[in-house]
Amino acid sequence: MKTGLLLIFFLVSPAMAQLAVKARVVYPMTGDLAPLSDAVILCGPDGKIQQIGLAAGIPIPAGWPVVEAAVVVPGLIDARSTVGLSGVLNWERRDQEQLETSAPVQPELRAVDGYNGRDPLVAWLRELGVTTVHTGHAPGALVSGQTMVIKTNRASVVDANDLLAPVAGISVTLGSDGFAKNDKSAPGTRAKSVALLRAELIKAQEYLTKLQIADPSKHPDRDLHLEALASTLRREVPLIITADRHHDIAAALRLQKEFGFRLVLDSAAEAGLMLDEIKASQAAVIVHPTMARAVGERENLKFTTAADLLAAGIPFAFQSGHEDYVPKTRVVLFEAAMAAAHGLPPGQALAACTIRAAEILGLQQKIGSLEPGKDADLALYDGDPLETTTHCVGTIIDGRQVSRERR
């Protein structure tokens, strides 16, 4: 198909190493989030932003290709996804790698080993302006595995340079969505879930203690499972805890106090009931997709949750999340738009899928806003990006145009 050929061309083409982008409105997503009118962004041969400012003050160097759009924002960041693992066909044991149910606690499962950068859903997000995804193992088991951060133009992961973060977090699910599936193995209750998780974290504590013994011959054998959990106790990697009911959120906060790991709350449908407690914990929230189905553990979700978190001063970002059926992936742009329709100021809605997401992922020095020295990742639109009827008209990653679709 034409699309595929074009993409291959742009992905491999070394020709577009420098690029000027002109737009009537640019959201650099810096400071007070104010937009620039009639602005130019120069993307240097190193794939970084060289210069950004009003068009009047930035001459475009002779010979540079120029791309124009009505509105430009930083490349969108999906703060929690399963794309690349959860494929378009939804075909068990063929393109569904996001959830392994053979045991309740498997923190050793790496996201990179299940990731297919050529799945059509990755391209789908890219063509709508998403340049970076935090993807990996889905909620659905007590500890389902690891997550990672990758740009949406990396078709294959060969080494660590292809990733922005090889281990971005370890996914934990509290509440009934994390109960064991299709068998009688534990956990089947909330109390059992937390007891199991505490027991595992205590084992990891002991593993760390033994590693501190002076005599290396007395160290324990390497254990991928405990190593992964220990990395959260060392605060190198956060635990991303999916908790929707208020009492599951409380359980997550209790665990954080006991073990001292970095906590990122995921989904948090009933966060509105727990704003003071969440704020005190300093946890960030990757809020459920605004248009997630209001059923099961999320039956009390609220379209104003993002606005409530903003008002409470709790950092948050949007996610596409995981869908078992359709839409097989959601799009953070659309989730942000629906939040903007429910009380979140539009500028903040865009920030939550750009700079705020970068901050929560610890990547704000590299991506998330348009500033000199940062990666030249841009999303181009023919109008207000949050309007349903607007089109994404181009996507740029590392200074190269990776999509020219009008989507």
Added chain:
Amino acid sequence: MPQTAEIRSSSLRMVMLSVPAGLLAAVMVGLAVEPAGLKEPVGREVDRPAVVRAFTGATLIPVSGPPVADGVMVVRDGRIESIGPRAEVVVPQGAEVVDCTGKVIIPGLICTHSHIGAPSGGDASAPMQPEARVLDAIDIRDPSVARARAGGVTTVNIMPGSGHLISGQTLYLKLRSGRTVEELAIRNDDGTLAGGLKMANGTNSLREAPFPGTRGKSAALVRQEFLKARDYQRKKAAAAAGDPATGPDRQLAMETLVEVLEGRRVVHHHTHRADDILTVLRLKEEFGFKVVLHHVSDAWQVADEIAAAGVGCSIINLDAPGGKLETRDLDWKNGAELERRGVVTAVHTDDPITDSRWMLRSAALSVRGGMSREKALESVTLAGARLLGLEARTGSLEPGKEADMVILSGDPLSIYTRVLETWVEGRLVFDVSRPADRLAAEGGPGAGQARWGGTCCFSR
């Protein structure tokens, strides 16, 4: 428990102000529409349907004709009496005047494919169960029904699922505030309940025996069943003409299929892949039934054939393609491709696939795919009425029609627009300023009202 956050209506207006208006707002046919009135209290006697009301000052979008700025619509006894510009419509003496200045009024939304009310049809015992009525399963107190009203939906076709070749009888409802499903049901002229027959092909109905395992078998089973219905129909007719005692025993399944054969019941046919769509058209040709194609993911690939067959389409827009092999090529351009060929096209929610509260957004996705704004708005109103055979009573704002309408804060296709009120037959069924309605519109603690049965005090 914190109060529901106030809608920050001011933020609705600060949308990317710096972008030229022509690029952005492009409000319905160029009428400037400001979001307004989200917080105004409503002091109306909503339970007096006989009262005469005049809705004044709004931009009226009748769908059947061009929009009217600063319009007046008079509603009497649940029906639209007159509609037009302020200068041309006389507000009757004694009418209650409802000031809608700055707001937009559109016809009530019609969802041609919905599963609100937790319905079910046939069970796992057989692939074809036309005798199963969704009527007997709908819970009108399920939260999904109130949410649909909150989304501006006034008429729905409630369907059983797509896991059968024939999963049962569908039911057309008006979302009136009633206590029983019968109070919501739409009736045919002869007093029977209006509805269609749900059928499906493709992979959803391919299951373990006694279900078919292939597409060829699926079509053969359906053809044989309709041939049986023809025999049944003939024997009934023969008996009626001769000795009534010689007729066949009543068979609920056959009676339903005879209604289909006689054009008294429309087939609502789930179908995705291009070849499956053509299979439906082949069955329609053979048995001459009236059919509406539903979902129709590959419509853009066989749009000429669909147009030539003269059937209507009820399509879905999703935020991404896929979820199964046969929906891999789903495309937002379906609406545009069908519009170009003059096919009557509705956009549906398939709630819970898309929440009914996002129904207008679903229409906007068709605009994103190239459909005109006018046809997109028609796709969730008048086109739906046509596909359900209800266009004489609802689907547009015209004198004589039932007063089913939605009062919006602005452009129907803008994400920032909110449903303020929903009216069915002249009665207010949703008002965002009422706390219970606000809960249905936005969610929050208590919105779920888990109603499904559970076993207290046991864990597995």
